[in-house]
Amino acid sequence: xxxxxxxxxxxxxxxxxxxxxxxxxxxxxxxxxxxxxxxxxxxxxxxxxxxxxxxxxxxxxxxxxxxxxxxxxxxxxxxxxxxxxxxxxxxxxxxxxxxxxxxxxxxxxxxxxxxxxxxxxxxxxxxxxxxxxxxxxxxxxxxxxxxxxxxxxxxxxxxxxxxxxxxxxxx
Amino acid sequence: xxxxxxxxxxxxxxxxxxxxxxxxxxxxxxxxxxxxxxxxxxxxxxxxxxxxxxxxxxxxxxxxxxxxxxxxxxxxxxxxxxxxxxxxxxxxxxxxxxxxxxxxxxxxxxxxxxxxxxxxxxxxxxxxxxxxxxxxxxxxxxxxxxxxxxxxxxxxxxxxxxxxxxxxxxxxxxxxxxxxxxxxxxxxxxxxxxxxxxxxxxxxxxxxxxxxxxxxxxxxxxxxxxxxxxxxxxxxxxxxxxxxxxxxxxxxxxxxxxxxxxxxxxxxxxxxxxxxxxxxxxxxxxxxxxxxxxxxxxxxxxxxxxxxxxxxxxxxxxxxxxxxxxxxxxxxxxxxxxxxxxxxxxxxxxxxxxxxxxxxxxxxxxxxxxxxxxxxxxxxxxxxxxxxxxxxxxxxxxxxxxxxxxxxxxxxxxxxxxxx
Numbered sequence: 001x002x003x004x005x006x007x008x009x010x011x012x013x014x015x016x017x018x019x020x021x022x023x024x025x026x027x028x029x030x031x032x033x034x035x036x037x038x039x040x041x042x043x044x045x046x047x048x049x050x051x052x053x054x055x056x057x058x059x060x061x062x063x064x065x066x067x068x069x070x071x072x073x074x075x076x077x078x079x080x081x082x083x084x085x086x087x088x089x090x091x092x093x094x095x096x097x098x099x100x101x102x103x104x105x106x107x108x109x110x111x112x113x114x115x116x117x118x119x120x121x122x123x124x125x126x127x128x129x130x131x132x133x134x135x136x137x138x139x140x141x142x143x144x145x146x147x148x149x150x151x152x153x154x155x156x157x158x159x160x161x162x163x164x165x166x167x168x169x170x171x
Numbered sequence: 172x173x174x175x176x177x178x179x180x181x182x183x184x185x186x187x188x189x190x191x192x193x194x195x196x197x198x199x200x201x202x203x204x205x206x207x208x209x210x211x212x213x214x215x216x217x218x219x220x221x222x223x224x225x226x227x228x229x230x231x232x233x234x235x236x237x238x239x240x241x242x243x244x245x246x247x248x249x250x251x252x253x254x255x256x257x258x259x260x261x262x263x264x265x266x267x268x269x270x271x272x273x274x275x276x277x278x279x280x281x282x283x284x285x286x287x288x289x290x291x292x293x294x295x296x297x298x299x300x301x302x303x304x305x306x307x308x309x310x311x312x313x314x315x316x317x318x319x320x321x322x323x324x325x326x327x328x329x330x331x332x333x334x335x336x337x338x339x340x341x342x343x344x345x346x347x348x349x350x351x352x353x354x355x356x357x358x359x360x361x362x363x364x365x366x367x368x369x370x371x372x373x374x375x376x377x378x379x380x381x382x383x384x385x386x387x388x389x390x391x392x393x394x395x396x397x398x399x400x401x402x403x404x405x406x407x408x409x410x411x412x413x414x415x416x417x418x419x420x421x422x423x424x425x426x427x428x429x430x431x432x433x434x435x436x437x438x439x440x441x442x443x444x445x446x447x448x449x450x451x452x453x454x455x456x457x458x459x460x461x462x463x464x465x466x467x468x469x470x471x472x473x474x475x476x477x478x479x480x481x482x483x484x485x486x487x488x489x490x491x492x493x494x495x496x497x498x499x500x501x502x503x504x505x506x507x508x509x510x511x512x513x514x515x516x517x518x519x520x521x522x523x524x525x526x527x528x529x530x531x532x533x534x535x536x537x538x539x540x541x542x543x544x545x546x547x548x549x550x551x552x553x554x555x556x557x558x559x560x561x562x563x564x565x566x567x568x569x570x571x572x573x574x575x576x577x578x579x580x581x582x583x584x585x586x587x588x589x590x591x
Binding site (some may be wrong): 013015017018019021022023025026027028038040041043059060063065066067068070072086088089090093094098136142144153154155158159161162 | 196208209211215216219220222223237238242243245246249292293294295297309310311312313314316317320321325327359360363364390393395418446535536537541552556557558559563
């Protein structure tokens with residue numbers, strides 16, 4: 001699968017309150033959440049983001065609350081993936097569980113500039129900067145998490161496991 | 172093969188003799204928790220799995236605490252989803268308004284969590300129970316849904332960092348200051364994906380309330396869990412309270428750590444975290460002249476009995492400053508009642524504070540104390556991110572309950588000894 005879009009750059013420690021402020025958490029409807037995606041980091045973001053665009057950020061992206069509404073808002077806003085220097089751990093799990101592709105790549109997070117056209121080969125973990133003619137690699141994803149992605153998210157994975165208990169988990 | 176306390180608890184729940192950092196394991200969970208923000212999504216996802224019932228109605232806990240008492244129609248509908256799910260699945264531990272509390276104050280108090288447990292919760296501050304010597308960590312709603320169906324979850328065994336706190340804690344310095352100081356030293360991702368193990372002479376003397384406060388904020392350093400080795404203080408807390416058998420685990424003396432930090436805390440001052448990250452800490456004497464509009468005493472971090480007692484000790488005989496409002500939010504109904512019996516509620520009201528029923532409310536900018544543009548709050552809560560308590564151009568400073576009370580009297584960030 002190839003994801004392609006324009007890069008929107010954010011700094012370090014983007015927290016889940018910036019991604020989706022709690023004042024909007026009285027709903028979990030993806031379309032509603034998308035209207036306020038990244039609002040407290042960049043109030044104009046929900047209006048200017050286009051389908052396929054890519055968020056590029058510094059270290060510890062998604063720190064703070066466990067709200068799954070954060071990756072849901074990003075996904076529903078049309079963002080195709082998030083590339084960051086590193087991710088906070090609950091956000092990392094949540095993104096895989098709901099099927100938002102994320103890539104850890106200090107190199108890409110550093111080199112990609114605002115507005116660069118970026119293409120990501122999901123399977124290979126290769127990030128191409130079409131504007132600058134550069135290529136970066138993402139940290140490989142553990143095999144078990146690949147299985148979650150292949151199943152189409154954690155819920156499908158669990159449903160499959162319940163149908164075929166011998167399939168087992170990561171142990 | 173030596174192991175840390177975290178590794179031992181994970182191994183026991185994975186049915187393995189030992190586990191190693193980096194290993195992906197399937198573990199049985201003792202309890203799975205959700206609240207009125209995260210559970211509605213979990214309930215929706217649970218329905219897609221295709222099972223009829225939850226794995227164990229005694230072990231799925233739902234606590235509406237974020238937007239309750241319902242702040243608006245949408246919140247009321249979210250809370251209703253929890254209520255209906257709890258009825259449908261005969262959940263033994265659903266806590267209605269009037270009987271509830273802020274989840275991480277409530278579960279230890281009710282004896283639902285004990286030492287050696289493995290708990291996951293769809294709330295990032297689920298790591299609080301490490302104060303009891305349990306492994307507990309925050310997850311998202313989908314992980315909660317899977318655990319509600321299976322009674323299991325998958326985890327990556329974290330590396331551990333050991334923190335040794337040496338020396339006697341000075342007066343007015345407690346668990347909140349130790350954890351803020353630690354986050355100030357290592358940063359908000361200083362323990363990313365790791366276990367933080369809190370040890371040393373200062374911890375051995377720290378109350379259970381102080382320990383729960385420390386473990387509560389492990390997530391603010393990026394950690395998977397925070398944990399305190401259980402001891403006599405733990406035993407006294409859980410005896411007669413724990414609803415299930417519990418087990419004390421301790422790290423082997425030669426267990427492996429990714430890092431060991433030693434701090435001498437004998438001269439530590441109360442800490443204040445400046446906007447907009449918990450790592451921006453300073454000793455209170457170096458805070459400067461920061462005028463405050465609102466002080467909040469409460470939350471899963473500092474809404475426990477000892478917190479209210481410390482705040483009251485400072486407030487006694489004083490009035491809340493004319494230029495600010497003080498909100499006091501007992502963490503649970505039981506804490507509220509004990510505060511009533513001890514005369515603390517009377518004292519708070521007499522001083523000019525507003526006392527609220529238990530709720531997360533203002534901590535996450537939900538309701539019950541939202542900040543206007545340009546306003547500044549000092550809070551005993553856990554996060555001071557941009558817009559955390561209201562308007563994106565408001566500010567939040569974090570501190571312990573005694574500093575909060577002193578500041579409420581003086582109208583600016585102040586040390587407790589300034590009002591004595």
